Amino acid sequence: MCGIYGAIGPYSSEEVEAKLKLTQFRGPDFYGYKAINLPNGRKLSLAHNRLSILDLDQRSHQPFTYNEGGITVVYNGEIYNYNTIKNKLVSAGYKFKTTSDTEVICAAYLEYGYSCVKKFNGMFAFVIYDQEKQILFGSRDRLGQKPFYYSITEGGFEFASQLSSIQLYNKGLSISKRAIREYLSWGVIPDTLSIFNEVEKLRAGHYFVYSITSGDFEVEPFWDIDVSGKSKFSGSYLDAKQELEEILTDAVKIRLVADVPVGVFLSGGVDSSLVAALATKTTNDKIQTFSVKFSEKGFDESVYAQEVANHIQTDHHIINCNPKEGIDLIENFTSFYDEPFSDSSAIPSMLLAKYTRKHVTVALSGDGGDESFLGYHRYNWVTYLTKIYGLPKFLRLFGAGVLNLAPNYRLKIISETIKNKSLNEAYLSTMFNTNPSWMEPNNSTSEFEELKYLFHKNKNVYERVSDFDIKTYLNWDINTKVDRATMAYSLEARAPLMDYRVVDFARSLPTDFKFLKGNQKRILKDILYAHAPKEIFDRPKAGFTMPFKEWFKKDLKDFILSELNENELAIIPGIDVEEVSKMIDQHMKGTWNRYSLIWKLLVLKQWLKNNGKGITIK
Structure with missing residues (x-):
């Protein structure tokens, strides 16, 4: 895991070095820089911050040049099947001087061209700078686990792992009003947008080709979810369980390969427990596991994580999280999440990474299981929505009106949800804020390509919402959260359940293999129960969340009221300050849980205050 940067533009070597130093936490082991003179008289700068994981020798430092200077690469991430690819390339006559996956990327590009990305599992x-073709060829993994920002200007091209590197010394940036609107709705800035109009994110599962001579830029997909629903598993449930366990076991095994210590994040839930259990089965080494403990009732699952750790015999570490440490992370939040991002579980994720890094350099996680195997609470809510939308329209709207009269705010939220015209739109509203009372009412989701995964009739509603969440929530939110939280402390996170073979296999399974009569993640649980007692997991899903609801009313109340008073709120465009102030007051009085809104506004205000001075918003 590392940080990359590159530019065809006016920056000096000192400026490039300063850009990389902003994100040195992504790769503190080595800083590499290479200036390449181009035939048109311009200069290509390539730079890299290295977190050494494979082949710790300096021979694998980047920028890495292969084939006597014909190919140069900067690369962030891991190719888990690189040895398999390497063996095939050796048979084809390629020679290797390192034991790193970086060199394999270069050789695979020479052998397979743009299709090389289809062969990478990682x-x-x-x-890649291809000297002969005078192009830049780049790609981002299938699920967007690794970030990639880029900016195209007249005669120039700039890219980076994090937005702050592009922002530094760049006088041509303006803050995007649309990005702010989308952030206020989604809580994240969706791909391909960034907070700046002039910078975009490369879509997950895509590659690009930039012509240095003409300036042409083309983007093409190399992987996608099967929207047609034609890829269907034809075997029995037992067949599926056996095949999935084999895929999962290999997915875990190849992610344990490293030349540095490896551990596992263990929350005590199904996904992380399964990853930890399979890790102990695929190595003779004692696995170290890590979890976060909160003192607040209903948020502490560390006791369950300890039970799992005891059963599978790991060396377990419990990290305590308290409001004071939470404030410290909140105040420095935008240094690592360098555009607005409001998933509050980023805070415990950062805390977990901070302390885990003291013991290991790589940590496996259970991320990706909920989306592929229907594990979130909202998938149960889909069951109720299906029944509600099966009623005559007048009955549904009448019920919505009755619920809206109730004093309980949760019932009012349900009322607003079932007023939507269709079940698809009702589900979308659970992910996308459409409340017109406190923000500009002209938000629209119509421009997002990802809506095609939800609004079609080729699959049942459970499969559609699962596909949609993989392409949106998992990509835009979860992967951003994990990448920034772990990289903030130079820790590499690997997610076996996001192995594309697992995702593809899950997409092919009948829905009832994953979700049957309220039994969510059915097939994952049945695999897990062969390794750990079912009784440990016989409890409601808690999720990895912060006790912000209580902290904002108690320990952090003065902090919140100071940071989000009317004068501070006034710097946020597109909101009704008076209405927002009323909603914050509702939270402090305990009449409505507004913690997600408060956190969202706090992050945006801090970002604008730290980054928005002198920059036009348009």
Whole structure:
């Protein structure tokens, strides 16, 4: 895991070095820089911050040049099947001087061309300079685990792992009003947008080709979810369980390969427990596991994580999280999440990474299981929505009106949800804020390509919402959260459940293999129960969340009221300050849980205050 940067533009070597130093936490082991003189008289700068994981020798430092200077690459991530690819390339006559996956990327590009990315099983963002063709070829992994920002200007091209590197010394940036609107709705800035109008994110599962001579830029997909629903598993449930366990076991095994210590994040839930259990089965080494403990009732699952750790015999570490440490992370939040991002579980994720890094350099996680195997609470809510939308319209709207009269705010939220015209739109409203009372009412989701995964009739509603969440929530939110939280402390996170073979296999399974009569993640649980007692997991899903609801009313109340008073709120465009102030007051009085809104506004205000001075918003 590393940080990459590159530019065809006016920056000096000192300026490039300063850009990389902003994100040195992504790769503190080595800083590499190479200036390449181009035939048109311009200069290509390539730079890299290295977190050494494979082949710790300096021979694998980047920028890495292959084939006597014909190919140069900067690369962030891991190719887990690189040895398999390497063996085939050796048979084809290629020679290797390192034991790193970086060199394999270069040789695979020479052998397979743009199709090389289809052969990579991993998480990655890379750019190759092809001297002969005078192009830059780059790609981002299938699920967007690794970030990639880029900016195209007249005669110039700039890219980076994090937005702050592009922002530094760049006088041509303006803050995007649309990005702010989308952030206020989604809580994240969706791909391909960034907070700046002039910078975009490369879509997950895509590659690009930039012509240095003409300035032409083309983007093409190399992987996608099967929207047609034609890829269907034809075997029995037992067949599926056996095949999935084999895929999962290999997915875990190849992610344990490293030349540095490896551990596992263990929350005590199904996904992380399964990853930890399979890790102990695929190595003779004692696995170290890590979890976060909160003192607040209903948020502490560390006791369950300890039970799992005791059963599978790991060396377990419990990290305590308290409001004071939470404030410290909140105040420095925008240094690592360098555009607005409001998933509050980023805070415990950062805390977990901070302390895990003291013991290991790589940590496996259970991320990706909920989306592929229907594990979120909202998938149960889909069951109720299906029944509600099966009623005559007048009955549904009458019920919505009755619920809206109730004093309980949760019932009012349900009322607003079932007023939507269709079940698809009702589900979308659970992910996308459409409340017109406190923000500009002209938000629209119509421009997002990802809506095609939800609004079609080729699959049942459970499969559609699962596909949609993989392409949106998992990509835009979860992967951003994990990448920034772990990289903030130079820790590499690997997610076996996001192995594309697992995702593709899950997409092919009948829905009832994953979700049957309220039994969510059915097939994952049945695999897990062969390794750990079912009784440990016989409890409601808690999720990895912060006790912000209580902290904002108690320990952090003065902090919140100071940071989000009317004068501070006034710097946020597109909101009704008076209405927002009323909603914050509702939270402090305990009449409505507004913690997600408060956190969203706090992050945006801090970002604008730290980054928005002198920059036009348009």
